[in-house]
Amino acid sequence: MSSSFEGSEIFEAPPERILALVNNFESYKDFLPGCLESSRLADDEEGCVMGRLVFSLLNKTYAFESNNQTNGQEISITQSKGPFLDFYALWTLEAINENQSKVEFKTKFTLPFVLKIIATQSMIDNIGHKFINAFANQLLK
Numbered sequence: 001m002s003s004s005f006e007g008s009e010i011f012e013a014p015p016e017r018i019l020a021l022v023n024n025f026e027s028y029k030d031f032l033p034g035c036l037e038s039s040r041l042a043d044d045e046e047g048c049v050m051g052r053l054v055f056s057l058l059n060k061t062y063a064f065e066s067n068n069q070t071n072g073q074e075i076s077i078t079q080s081k082g083p084f085l086d087f088y089a090l091w092t093l094e095a096i097n098e099n100q101s102k103v104e105f106k107t108k109f110t111l112p113f114v115l116k117i118i119a120t121q122s123m124i125d126n127i128g129h130k131f132i133n134a135f136a137n138q139l140l141k
Contacts (some may be wrong), residue, residue: 002086003119005128008104013139015073015093015101020074021135022091023068025051031138033130035059038137047071050080060120077107085110105132 011018021027028038028051037054044050049068055063064082068075073094079087095118096102105128111119 001110001116002108003116003121004106004108005124006104006106007125007128007132008102009132009136010096011050011101011103011136011139012099013088014098015095016138018091018093018101018103018135019070019073019075021138023049023070025049025053027138028053031134042064053134070083079109079114083112103132103136129131 006093009032025038025040031105032038032053034055034057035053035057035085037052039052041052044067047070049070051066051068053064055064057064062083063076064087065080065086066077066082067080069079073092075091077087077089077091087107089105092104092106094102107128
């Protein structure tokens, strides 16, 4: 059974800065909660940015590799390797004015049995909101 998260926020930045941050895998370890390591991998196709993240959760580490495909003001993310049985996310950006954007983040994923036992919807929502806020706060720096 799949799990999901949806959230939206007003970011104090134009869409171009947000797109650049989402695709800047190298910086994730500096601001994303639980991210121990982050690096960009060699891209395999034009318009696709690939990255590797290592997270710590409940005293265990999980490596996650993804492909980010940018199309206009959207970034779709799919897991290429990692702990999820399947993972898909979508960032959708809409400029409000020159310094503000409405950001919507949606994800749908299937957790392995071990994680599914402990991952309540409230826990997923809490982590999702922390991640969105981490991106918003990083843009203010």
